[in-house]
Amino acid sequence: MSKKYSKEHEWIQADGDSATIGITNHAQEQLGELVFVQLPEVGQTLSVGDEAATVESVKAASEVYAVVSGTVSEINETLNDAPETVNASAEGEGWLYKVTLANPQELDELMDADAYSKFVQEST
């Protein structure tokens, strides 16, 4: 399945009932160099809108909200020592966490790549 995007500048890549979530390249550009990433706990259940993670730049902390409901199945442990991976590869190696989807239909509410790119252009 192709990548989906949220208005809060997160991306989600679903594969069956599992999905990988991160912040978009546009978001990391806006935040600047990350110095700390606080990830959810494996096993934690998230509903849409819950605070899932926090990314910290030198200047400020930004919350990352859950874009889909589910149970956290894996977190990107490499970010504990190398938060800058998010800057280098926000939509690749800098993924934040994986969930087992509780309600895959929630994906339909999100934007595809074209819609997100338009959304970013209109909001800047």
Place this chain on the structure above:
Amino acid sequence: MSPRTTPLHAFHERHGGKLVDFGGYLLPVQYAGDHGGIIPEHKACRTAAALFDVSHMGRSRISGAGANEFLAHLLPLQPEAIKPNALKYSFLLNEQGKMIDDLIVTRLDDQQFMLVLNAARKDTDRKVLDAALQQSGLELRHEVQDEETALVALQGPKAQEVLASLVPAAASLAFMQGTESTAKLPHGEVYAYVSRCGYTGEDGFEITTTANHAAALADALVTAGATPAGLGARDALRLEAALPLYGHEMDETISPLEAGLAWAVPKALRQGGAFLGAEALAQAFQAPDALPLRRLGLIAEDGKLARLPARENAPLTDKSGSAIGRITSGSFSPTLNRAIALALVSRDFAAAAEPETTQVLAEVRGKQLPFKVASLPFVPHQYLR
């Protein structure tokens, strides 16, 4: 009110500055490009030379025969002891001896001083200054020079080398000393008042020039090797150097003695003087234990959360869970690769605190982050001594 722009606005845009309203002025948090970003700009300052636009700061010139007398009535300073072109750090106090602003005073000549004020405080400062001026009955001029001049800071171990290529006189300045000179720019020589001072802990200079030549000066400094740097890097640098920031470590409820700034009050003025707030300040020096707060430096302990910043207003507790105060400035230190903070804590806690030993917990989003009391500054000052 929409924010004002500085004479370097076009320069900021050309370098991809991410502009924000700071103290009523549009200024870059950071720049774009290969050398842009808070951490690279911070590094440029610690290892080479970084250029900051500080034109938002207030510049007030006081001139006239009674200038010494007036300054003695305004600030806890001994103006007659300030040599020509010497700079002094001082502050404006209210009647309670608490801080209205901190500032730098430069004696320009026998009858003239320049005061550099914080952007967010300059309107308040000038009201106090003008009221004091009127009350003094002295024949003095107070000229606001914010519009017709620009102020830039060039900071870092290579600042002297970079600046001396344009202003040779800069090389012979001592710390906290200035000189009126000219800068050699491609289109000719322009006015430059150069002072050896700064707000990063590094050796460096602040340069005043006329507004219309500011962009050309900034371009020439970049060509000579300076990296443009924004507010984000500046804040991390000043925090590492443990330099206080008005509105954070200082405000109208905080005494200079609580903020760790007693050193800036000349000994002869600690029992009293003619300046604003003299009586209350003398009381503070006589009975410092009556002041409830003290400044403290904190550094994150080793561990998984060492890089997680505890920011302004994060509540602090001691090991037993008792409240001791709050963080006033907190960030990530790129030099130390961990979180650092300045805090205001109870006098009793501060008195018993031992650097590198005493533990403190900062609450961030429900987590208790372990910090240790630190010796200040966090990163050694590199001032030319």
